[in-house]
Amino acid sequence: MPTHSVLTSEALQCSACALSHVCVPSCVSPDDITRLDGLVKRRLRVSRGSHLFAQGEIADAIYSIRFGSFKTHLKNASERAHITGFHLPSGVLGLDGQASGTHVSEAIALEDSEVCVIDLHEFDAFTGSLPGVRGWLRRIMSQEIRRACQLMFILGNLRSDQRLAGFLVRYSNGLAALGYAPNAFVLRMTREEIGNHLGLTLETVSRVFTQLADAGLLTVQQRDVVILDRPALTRLAGPDFGCNAY
Amino acid sequence: MPTHSVLTSEALQCSACALSHVCVPSCVSPDDITRLDGLVKRRLRVSRGSHLFAQGEIADAIYSIRFGSFKTHLKNASERAHITGFHLPSGVLGLDGQASGTHVSEAIALEDSEVCVIDLHEFDAFTGSLPGVRGWLRRIMSQEIRRACQLMFILGNLRSDQRLAGFLVRYSNGLAALGYAPNAFVLRMTREEIGNHLGLTLETVSRVFTQLADAGLLTVQQRDVVILDRPALTRLAGPDFGCNAY
DNA sequence: CGGGTTATTGAAGGCTATCAACCAAAGTGG
DNA sequence: CCACTTTGGTTGATAGCCTTCAATAACCCG
Numbered sequence: 001m002p003t004h005s006v007l008t009s010e011a012l013q014c015s016a017c018a019l020s021h022v023c024v025p026s027c028v029s030p031d032d033i034t035r036l037d038g039l040v041k042r043r044l045r046v047s048r049g050s051h052l053f054a055q056g057e058i059a060d061a062i063y064s065i066r067f068g069s070f071k072t073h074l075k076n077a078s079e080r081a082h083i084t085g086f087h088l089p090s091g092v093l094g095l096d097g098q099a100s101g102t103h104v105s106e107a108i109a110l111e112d113s114e115v116c117v118i119d120l121h122e123f124d125a126f127t128g129s130l131p132g133v134r135g136w137l138r139r140i141m142s143q144e145i146r147r148a149c150q151l152m153f154i155l156g157n158l159r160s161d162q163r164l165a166g167f168l169v170r171y172s173n174g175l176a177a178l179g180y181a182p183n184a185f186v187l188r189m190t191r192e193e194i195g196n197h198l199g200l201t202l203e204t205v206s207r208v209f210t211q212l213a214d215a216g217l218l219t220v221q222q223r224d225v226v227i228l229d230r231p232a233l234t235r236l237a238g239p240d241f242g243c244n245a246y
Numbered sequence: 247m248p249t250h251s252v253l254t255s256e257a258l259q260c261s262a263c264a265l266s267h268v269c270v271p272s273c274v275s276p277d278d279i280t281r282l283d284g285l286v287k288r289r290l291r292v293s294r295g296s297h298l299f300a301q302g303e304i305a306d307a308i309y310s311i312r313f314g315s316f317k318t319h320l321k322n323a324s325e326r327a328h329i330t331g332f333h334l335p336s337g338v339l340g341l342d343g344q345a346s347g348t349h350v351s352e353a354i355a356l357e358d359s360e361v362c363v364i365d366l367h368e369f370d371a372f373t374g375s376l377p378g379v380r381g382w383l384r385r386i387m388s389q390e391i392r393r394a395c396q397l398m399f400i401l402g403n404l405r406s407d408q409r410l411a412g413f414l415v416r417y418s419n420g421l422a423a424l425g426y427a428p429n430a431f432v433l434r435m436t437r438e439e440i441g442n443h444l445g446l447t448l449e450t451v452s453r454v455f456t457q458l459a460d461a462g463l464l465t466v467q468q469r470d471v472v473i474l475d476r477p478a479l480t481r482l483a484g485p486d487f488g489c490n491a492y
Numbered sequence: 493c494g495g496g497t498t499a500t501t502g503a504a505g506g507c508t509a510t511c512a513a514c515c516a517a518a519g520t521g522g
Numbered sequence: 523c524c525a526c527t528t529t530g531g532t533t534g535a536t537a538g539c540c541t542t543c544a545a546t547a548a549c550c551c552g
Binding site: 141 | 320322326328330341342343344350351370373374377380383384385386387388390391394395396397398399401402403415416424442443444445484485
Binding site: 436449451452453454456468 | 497498499500501
């Protein structure tokens, strides 16, 4: 399971990044964006199925997804793990390792992906000259807390169909925020991974998919999903907490 | 539901605080502790049942609990809320409001309590002269993410008895960390609040309490709990993720 | 002491997990 | 190129856990 490192020099500027409107640069004024160049010293390619980081590793950096997608899961000493989230481009990985200094979760690429490495010592140097950057990390971490709290609510209170409907709506919203088509997409994860994440078995996920399809809310073939009745799906998912989480 | 404000001047020094070993001061060298004085400009008294902050309010500060206890819950537009956590002294409240600038949750005192108000603008000034303080916030927020992820696992995977056992063990650990007796304590919350937090109904919580009592793991009378067989309770709760959360 | 909140206990029903069989797709190797 | 294997997905029957509904009891506060 190799992870390929891609360095360095050229084309690493945040100022030239296509995701600048949703990533770190969004927190500094347009005039200052070029001053961010140098924050990212390297990028990593992570091939499908490989891990970006594993639990126990030193957590001295955070990672912003450039393309591809990831799952993060908590591994529970020799028992089954729990997938705490799926992550799309512009998402930030590795925030949960700051408490202990080592990663407590593991991030695995669901497809061939690339991330920007933000070294935290480097990062701290930038917070001095660019105060907005400090607020960015605080905001990102706060958002992660909200995302987790929303999932707590979902896992503790909603039925299986509501969980899956909500998952699809949030996933779709995440794609839309990146400029992709929100109503027709390919799921990058298996039924088992979805079920694990939502606190359901893979059989239940499968059943609910056909149930939603029978109700005319969507069509599904393997991992290809087309949302037909978005309002109904959103209504089924129940009130959102305003988190762009999935 | 009034909240009483207690200012100011005297006796607000972090350097003289009994909780200095578990609060902000723990992140700076002993020599620098006096330099923290001035970080906390005021404290708030919050009477039982009152809210420290409500959702929608501006989030320009975070709060460290001095004594008492709180619950934080997410309110889901006109539907039932979900309690995202219970908090003991040295716990920090208000971290989830940093993403939007307004609080998305509500913190309510379970008993007459007092918190230190850490103004965030003030806080940023201290991060310049005391680098360790910056790491403190990062660590605290990261820990909150881990706590939430652990709860996601619990809500998605464990049975009712495991959930309650785990809750009691974590609560007990929290008390122990503060120097209180870990095996005999008073719960500050109702069965309904416990159930809400754990994704169970109040009836189930009640039933599991008597079930655990029948099994000889503890005794319970209303809110008075005495843990009799801590190893068994811990075993039942399943493997922990190393978070001091409850 | 009385009324309202909180907690306990019971019976019935629903939702989801479990077990199991079958199917489809993708990858492997001769 | 095609058996063979593996992985992922669907569907069905049964069982178990928890919720819901309901009644009763204990406790607390004014």
